[in-house]
Amino acid sequence: MSGWLPRSAAGRRWLGLAPSYFVIGIFMLVPMVIMGVFSFLEPNPYGGVKPVGSVAAYVKLFFEYDLEDKLIFNSGYINIIFRSFQLSAGATLMCLLFGFPVAYYITLQPENRRNFYIYLITIPFWTNLLIRTFAWIIILGRGGVIETPLLAAGIIEESLRMMYTDGAIAIGLTYSYLPLMVLPIYASLEKLDFRLLEAASDLYASRFEVMTKVVIPLCKPGIIAGCILVFIPCLGAFIAPNLLGGGKKLMLGSLVQFQFASARNWPFGAALSMLLLSAVVIMLIFYARAASRRAAMEGESRS
Amino acid sequence: MTAAIDIRGVTKIYNPGSNQPVKALDSVSLSINDNEFFTLLGPSGCGKTTLLRLIAGFEQVSGGEIMLFDDEIENLESNQRPVNTVFQHYALFPHMSVASNVAFGLERLKKPRSEIDETVARVLALVKMTEFGDRRPSQLSGGQQQRVALARALAPSPKVLLLDEPLSALDLKLRQAMREELKQLQKETGITFVFVTHDQDEALAMSDRIAVMSNGEVQQIGGPTDIYEHPVNRFVADFIGDTNFMDGEIVDIQDDLVTCRIGANSLYKAQNSGGHSVGDRVTLFLRPEKITLSAAGQANGADSRPGKVTNIVYLGNQAAYTVDMGDGIELTAQARPREDGKLPFTIDESIAVGFSARALRVLAK
Numbered sequence: 252m253s254g255w256l257p258r259s260a261a262g263r264r265w266l267g268l269a270p271s272y273f274v275i276g277i278f279m280l281v282p283m284v285i286m287g288v289f290s291f292l293e294p295n296p297y298g299g300v301k302p303v304g305s306v307a308a309y310v311k312l313f314f315e316y317d318l319e320d321k322l323i324f325n326s327g328y329i330n331i332i333f334r335s336f337q338l339s340a341g342a343t344l345m346c347l348l349f350g351f352p353v354a355y356y357i358t359l360q361p362e363n364r365r366n367f368y369i370y371l372i373t374i375p376f377w378t379n380l381l382i383r384t385f386a387w388i389i390i391l392g393r394g395g396v397i398e399t400p401l402l403a404a405g406i407i408e409e410s411l412r413m414m415y416t417d418g419a420i421a422i423g424l425t426y427s428y429l430p431l432m433v434l435p436i437y438a439s440l441e442k443l444d445f446r447l448l449e450a451a452s453d454l455y456a457s458r459f460e461v462m463t464k465v466v467i468p469l470c471k472p473g474i475i476a477g478c479i480l481v482f483i484p485c486l487g488a489f490i491a492p493n494l495l496g497g498g499k500k501l502m503l504g505s506l507v508q509f510q511f512a513s514a515r516n517w518p519f520g521a522a523l524s525m526l527l528l529s530a531v532v533i534m535l536i537f538y539a540r541a542a543s544r545r546a547a548m549e550g551e552s553r554s
Numbered sequence: 555m556t557a558a559i560d561i562r563g564v565t566k567i568y569n570p571g572s573n574q575p576v577k578a579l580d581s582v583s584l585s586i587n588d589n590e591f592f593t594l595l596g597p598s599g600c601g602k603t604t605l606l607r608l609i610a611g612f613e614q615v616s617g618g619e620i621m622l623f624d625d626e627i628e629n630l631e632s633n634q635r636p637v638n639t640v641f642q643h644y645a646l647f648p649h650m651s652v653a654s655n656v657a658f659g660l661e662r663l664k665k666p667r668s669e670i671d672e673t674v675a676r677v678l679a680l681v682k683m684t685e686f687g688d689r690r691p692s693q694l695s696g697g698q699q700q701r702v703a704l705a706r707a708l709a710p711s712p713k714v715l716l717l718d719e720p721l722s723a724l725d726l727k728l729r730q731a732m733r734e735e736l737k738q739l740q741k742e743t744g745i746t747f748v749f750v751t752h753d754q755d756e757a758l759a760m761s762d763r764i765a766v767m768s769n770g771e772v773q774q775i776g777g778p779t780d781i782y783e784h785p786v787n788r789f790v791a792d793f794i795g796d797t798n799f800m801d802g803e804i805v806d807i808q809d810d811l812v813t814c815r816i817g818a819n820s821l822y823k824a825q826n827s828g829g830h831s832v833g834d835r836v837t838l839f840l841r842p843e844k845i846t847l848s849a850a851g852q853a854n855g856a857d858s859r860p861g862k863v864t865n866i867v868y869l870g871n872q873a874a875y876t877v878d879m880g881d882g883i884e885l886t887a888q889a890r891p892r893e894d895g896k897l898p899f900t901i902d903e904s905i906a907v908g909f910s911a912r913a914l915r916v917l918a919k
Binding site: 444446447449450451452453454455456457460464465468469 | 610611612631632633634637638639641643645646647648649658659662663706707710
């Protein structure tokens with residue numbers, strides 16, 4: 252063994268992981284620290300920040316100054332945050348409703364065909380998200396693919412006004428992140444022992460009960476992972492809200508993007524990002540706890 | 555008497571209409587009595603598991619009828635058939651405790667909670683797993699999982715219990731112990747057991763009756779001694795136990811004995827199973843344990859022939875000897891080691907091979 256390697260197993264392990272630590276440190280931790288620091292500085296009206304400490308950005312999340320320069324409660328941003336959570340939850344639910352049957356269907360296919368279907372699921376990732384979202388404007392918009400034939404057939408009298416609504420945003424989000432729901436659910440369904448389905452049916456379970464009592468509980472890890480993978484990027488999404496919501500229905504992601512791009516208020520954008528980050532971290536902690544509890548329950552020592 | 559299960563001309567074809575249809579069962583008919591330990595025995599691919607899955611309802615018949623106590627069931631979903639299955643690899647629900655696994659069927663049948671608890675306790679006691687109710691299947695050994703699988707299938711009091719090679723995943727000692735227990739359990743519960751196995755010892759040890767299957771057809775149905783002593787064809791004789799076969803031609807028939815010419819010029823007398831005539835090409839079969847080996851010159855009786863040991867396989871409690879009888883005939887026989895542990899004969903030793911004409915039987919070609 253080469254002499255320069257650390258002697259202890261722990262030391263060698265650390266050395267092996269060093270490249271990953273390095274990459275994560277440079278590309279994740281450092282930017283996050285910068286954001287954290289920026290959120291406690293004052294904005295520079297020409298972009299960037301002034302190196303003056305301030306909590307103004309965090310105050311602005313909940314309060315605004317009235318004409319007499321007194322702080323009053325402002326629910327505007329909280330509403331945006333609330334709506335972001337609502338829309339993200341809605342999109343996650345839709346992804347689950349559409350994604351689960353797709354994943355289940357793929358699992359039932361012969362093995363050689365499954366990879367092909369999975370490949371089809373990932374194809375949308377090959378095209379820019381912006382372009383794919385624009386396509387939805389053509390589908391949903393006035394005189395678009397949905398409306399035109401309905402109008403021509405006389406089924407509807409006037410435009411459905413589908414664009415620039417919460418619904419349009421939710422559709423856009425669902426479309427964007429559906430593969431992220433399908434893949435982890437497929438991964439856990441693929442490991443499912445289908446003899447258990449026969450066993451359940453043999454023990455008088457209806458098709459519905461086979462689903463609810465056996466299939467869904469056993470692929471819960473995949474469902475939870477899929478929900479997290481969809482919900483988190485939905486919260487920070489800004490392309491779908493901007494294009495399909497018309498920028499009128501702001502979501503957290505578009506608000507952050509607006510602060511950095513147009514409003515030139517970097518500290519406020521950074522503070523919003525920190526808020527988003529803490530929400531995500533809190534959710535992940537709950538997930539990790541639940542997962543470790545389950546692992547502890549199932550992995551008790553054999554006797 | 556009403557049959558527990560009556561299989562009437564059941565055919566199963568996989569991939570019908572495709573360019574590679576596979577006929578797994580070819581017009582199989584058999585009747586399983588109530589309160590019987592019935593075994594489907596055969597090599598892998600013989601259709602025994604397919605037949606079990608058709609009874610359970612995991613597959614649909616391509617033709618024929620399956621009657622369960624006079625009710626036609628072949629068109630029912632598996633969750634509507636009052637039969638339960640013990641699966642080869644147990645198929646216990648990993649996310650549920652042992653007790654929840656056992657309660658699963660009763661809950662689906664919407665039994666009252668008190669009755670469920672009572673039954674779960676009773677069947678867990680029956681399989682001696684009472685203290686494991688709170689465990690997860692992953693915390694149990696293979697043998698324990700096997701017992702839970704049994705308890706789970708017995709809990710809903712099925713009219714027939716189907717067992718799909720349930721012992722094949724256990725090691726030898728455990729497998730032998732479980733044989734006794736299964737047989738005992740069948741007697742205690744009075745439930746009809748349909749047991750699928752490829753292990754002839756298992757089948758002989760446990761069954762009331764055995765159906766030997768091959769190539770999607772039933773070859774013979776009968777009690778263990780019937781099947782072993784009076785196989786109807788070469789396949790059955792070969793599959794059950796070790797057997798010596800001799801191909802030859804009948805040259806003489808006298809009452810209950812036939813004389814056959816084997817090889818160029820060896821004459822063997824065998825028991826007449828009826829329906830043969832002089833000139834028929836037949837196969838004689840002789841179980842190794844019916845042959846007595848003794849040292850040359852010590853043989854007694856006219857049924858003894860000379861032979862020469864060509865191979866010995868030591869098995870511990872006995873040794874299997876291959877003996878060259880001349881004229882291209884080889885017989886396998888058994889002999890116990892002597893009290894000092896030494897084997898009685900050595901390779902190339904000339905010995906006397908004794909067997910009675912009653913032990914030699916004729917199989918139709």
